[in-house]
Amino acid sequence: NEHKLILAHCSFTVLMMKIAAVLCLSLVLTTGAQNATSFEGCALNSYYASILADFGTAPTTWGQENVRSLIQNTHRNILPNTATIAGGDDILTALIDLDRGTSNDTVRLLYRNINFPSLPAGDRNSWSREDLWPIERGATRESPALTDVHSKKPADSSVLLKKDRLFFGICGTVENEGACSRPATTETADDTEQDSKIFAPPASFRGDVARSLFYTALRYEEQLGLRLTDCPPFRDGEFGYLSMLLKWHEEDRVSPEEQARNNRACERWQGNRNPFVDYPELVTQYFGQPDTIVDGTRTYSQCTTPTNAPTADPNECSDLKPGDIPVFVLNSDDPDQVVFYPLADIPASIGELYVTDDAWTGTGFQGIEGTITFNVPEEGIKAGQSFGYGKGSPFSDRWQEDPSGLFSLGINGDQIFIYCRNADDLPNFIGGFSYNGNWSNVGLADYGTDKSALPESLQEVGSIALPHADNCLYTGQIAGRKSELLASYENSENWSCENAVRYEIDLSSRGFTVTSLLSLGIAIISLSFTY
Secondary structure: OHHHHHHHHHHHHHHHHHHHHHHHHHHHHHHHHHOOOOOOOOOHHHHOHHHHHHHOOOHHHOOHHHHHHHHHHOOOOOOOOOOOOOOOOOHHHHHHHHOEOOOOOEEEOOOOOOEEEOOOOOOOOOEEEEEOOOHHHOOOOOOHHHHOHHHEEEEEHHHHHHHOOOEEOOOOOOOOHHHOEOOOOOOOOOOOEEOOOEEEOOHHHHHHHHHHHHHHHHHHHHHHOOEEOOOOOOOOOEEOOHHHHHHHHHHOOOOHHHHHHHHHHHHHHHOOOOHHHHOOOHHHHHHOOOOOEOOOEOOEOOOOOOOEOOOOOOOHHHHOOOOOOOEEEEEOOOOOEEEEOOOOOEOHHHOEEEEEOOOEOOOOEOOOOOEEEEEOOOOOEOOOOOEEEOOOOOOHHHEEOOOOOOOOOOOOOOEEEEEEEOOOOOEEEEEEEEOOOOOEOOOOOOOOOOOOEOOHHHOOOOEEEOOOOOEEEEOOOOEEOHHHHHHHHOOHHHEEEEOOOOOOOOOOOOOEEEEEEOOOOEEEEEEOOOO
């Protein structure tokens, strides 16, 4: 009985602690609301007074630089990501205020389009801040863009894991229609959709999302180099797809709720407004008209390099995407060794994976170096389960050597690509690795044996080019969202490279373990190695 009383007391204590935590957070948010800052000059005529005086009442005559300067200079409050003092403001507090649900004590989740309890916030089982312009695509943590309320929305943490840093658009435009999922996930609203490149929010939010991104592009173009475009490869700071956002802006007009949010964002939270909510005609003035897809391609007409539409149905290979199988370690000092860690499951139905050190010309392989073949085991390869080529590598017995004997990692620098073959029997590139400096341009007459162009599909994500060294080991971030891990992987500062030292990796016991915590929206990778 004494033990039972102790257990009961412990259970009660834990329960009280949980209740206290929620009450404490509630008190913090309530206190923050009571201590609200108020910004003057947010009424429409007052806010745009200088523009009206210089350019008149017709927004189509307003200079883009003048409007940018206005929203920059009136951004009078940079919110912290997390409040530093009890009762202080932060981005979650702001979103609870700005995106209230239709019932008490709720927020409206963007991608699920439902009311959801506003507290707790930022918890693994609740909701988080959605960065409409992803951090990994230029809206950096060190800038005001991290917590700019005009480009943030509440979203379910599990949905954020799957949406990741996909572009905005609709299925069947830049990707084969057969790759589409409707709804986008099991948790999202029925009118959402996604494929390997795009994600579409509910129709009633699409215009809101578009105008948020137009604001972000205008507000941060000079400071961060942000730019909306339709054209791959998407370089640092570029996001898309512009033409689809322009269509959404026309199809889903500004609502009274969106206008009220804009008012509140200025008056209570930041001191600046989203001009594309106030004057929708500015969108066409600054961003133009939607482009069209070229017949028989998946490319907008203004883009210089058309991408042919697939001529066959997707196969299992099509499910593997750029960045799904990064290189973890490469030793070119004899004996050759390459170890990969997949960030996605590799099913047995894939059959074969190919690794080559041959140069890519832009239209095909140069054909003077070799290719080795990995036979995927019957049980497949799980995400985070290492496999590699060379002595001591996991599954090293699953490789078929190149009959020509031409596959050999050059000690003066080289590159490797890992790919499978799609239903058109064309390479579907999954990763690219250069340890001989930057990639070369496409269309050269001769790449030799140590240079290569980078395939278009790897130009946005899934590749790394390092200065020459014989042996390289990834030493960067090993816990976080998949997009964050790939961003870390593609940062050359997160690599250790040596000429005189091979990296000996002990992966015989467990290799990598990947756990998808859908409620938290995080894939955690843990590893064990020695060198």
